[in-house]
Amino acid sequence: MDVPGVELIAADDAGAPRRLAVSEGNQMRLLLIGAPGAGKGTQAERLAERFGITHISSGDLLRQHVKDRTSIGRMVTSYLDHGDLVPDGVVMDMLRKPVVAAAQAGGYVLDGFPRTVEQARASFPTAHALGVEVQAAVHLDVARAELKRRLLARRRGSEDTEAVIERRLQVYLDKTVPLLEYYADREWMFTVDGAQPPDAVYEDIVACLEGWWTSLRGPGQASRASGR
Numbered sequence: 027m028d029v030p031g032v033e034l035i036a037a038d039d040a041g042a043p044r045r046l047a048v049s050e051g052n053q054m055r056l057l058l059i060g061a062p063g064a065g066k067g068t069q070a071e072r073l074a075e076r077f078g079i080t081h082i083s084s085g086d087l088l089r090q091h092v093k094d095r096t097s098i099g100r101m102v103t104s105y106l107d108h109g110d111l112v113p114d115g116v117v118m119d120m121l122r123k124p125v126v127a128a129a130q131a132g133g134y135v136l137d138g139f140p141r142t143v144e145q146a147r148a149s150f151p152t153a154h155a156l157g158v159e160v161q162a163a164v165h166l167d168v169a170r171a172e173l174k175r176r177l178l179a180r181r182r183g184s185e186d187t188e189a190v191i192e193r194r195l196q197v198y199l200d201k202t203v204p205l206l207e208y209y210a211d212r213e214w215m216f217t218v219d220g221a222q223p224p225d226a227v228y229e230d231i232v233a234c235l236e237g238w239w240t241s242l243r244g245p246g247q248a249s250r251a252s253g254r
């Protein structure tokens with residue numbers, strides 16, 4: 027069902043439309059962006075449950091490949107162990123099927139992709155052509171000291187040693203902060219204070235999404251965003 031007045035009106039380049047098409051009445055396709063330890067996985071799980079959509083984490087999928095010793099896993103191990111980004115083509119090939127399947131099943135919350143301007147630019151045309159492009163993005167904003175504290179406390183294997191954490195945080199500054207700047211004035215991009223306790227972060231995200239959804243569809247049609 028098309029929603030009058032909600033359409034792709036100003037794609038200033040292939041990866042950064044200012045307004046997005048919201049033409050599938052029962053779909054929700056979200057992006058979570060944040061530094062290592064910002065709480066992307068924590069919040070994505072809760073959002074997936076609330077809205078009945080699929081949580082897709084690029085990092086979790088990559089770690090599973092490593093664990094299963096697939097060809098992708100063998101290719102990416104040393105990138106993960108050093109805190110570097112794996113090559114764009116590998117991540118995009120890996121995500122295509124799950125993203126399309128999730129969109130067909132009702133929607134997704136994508137955690138960890140895109141994390142560079144190049145990935146956003148490269149993936150948008152395909153996603154748009156398939157009708158599975160993201161509809162809203164949430165940036166979880168957390169100060170560096172708190173990120174480090176959380177990751178050191180968690181200690182998820184080789185990725186959470188002090189040196190690799192430093193590298194991951196630096197990669198975030200170099201590669202993902204430009205993505206936030208690139209998306210900054212988009213009306214579908216929201217920033218939430220991710221340093222709050224998890225429940226408060228979650229409530230803020232839901233409030234942003236509900237407000238946004240209502241502004242697009244009108245108050246009588248906000249049921250998807252309210253999760254009811």
Ligand code: AP5
Nearest residue numbers: 062063064065066067068084085110111112138176180224
């Ligand atoms: P990825 O798995 O995406 O790791 P990351 O971005 O480093 O983030 P984390 O998963 O460590 O943290 P998170 O934000 O999910 O926070 P979480 O909820 O776990 O990527 C791993 C690697 O894969 C990359 O380094 C790269 O090599 C590769 N990769 C992935 N995507 C890629 C891409 N697109 N392109 C190229 N390479 C890619 O929370 C962290 C901790 O904090 C937990 O202990 C949690 O309990 C706690 N916590 C969460 N929220 C709060 C809160 N509000 N208050 C207090 N504690 C909290």
Ligand code: MG
Nearest residue numbers: 066067083085
């Ligand atoms: Mg994660």
